[in-house]
Amino acid sequence: MKNKKTKRITLIIPVETEKENKTYVVHYRKNTGEDIRISMPSLKQSIDETKKLKTPSNYIIYIEENGRRIKRQDREIIENSNKWRSRPIDETEIIGELMMIYRATKY
Secondary structure: OOOOOOOOOOOOOOOOOOOOOOOEEEEEEEOOOOEEEEEEOOHHHHHHHHHHHOOOOEEEEEEEEOOEEEEEEEEOOEOOOOOEEEOOOOOOOOOOOOOOEOOOOOO
């Protein structure tokens, strides 16, 4: 016996989903103030590239996804320091040539 309150429900399940087309760019700034952008095919490769760019000759590195910054790392601005720290992507940044700060040590 059929209940008159029973309704038929149709579910639509997509067989194929469209892959999002994401573009990644590694953007870094040299101590001379020069900005360089490198296009990368994936986030993993972008992260690997940032590891190579963490040298004393650069002082800021960004990873962008579809034109939007998703990760930022800054280097200490003390001469020959290679300590990198993650920073908020919207924090104030130094633009142009980096002025070096020399650390005085007491002997």
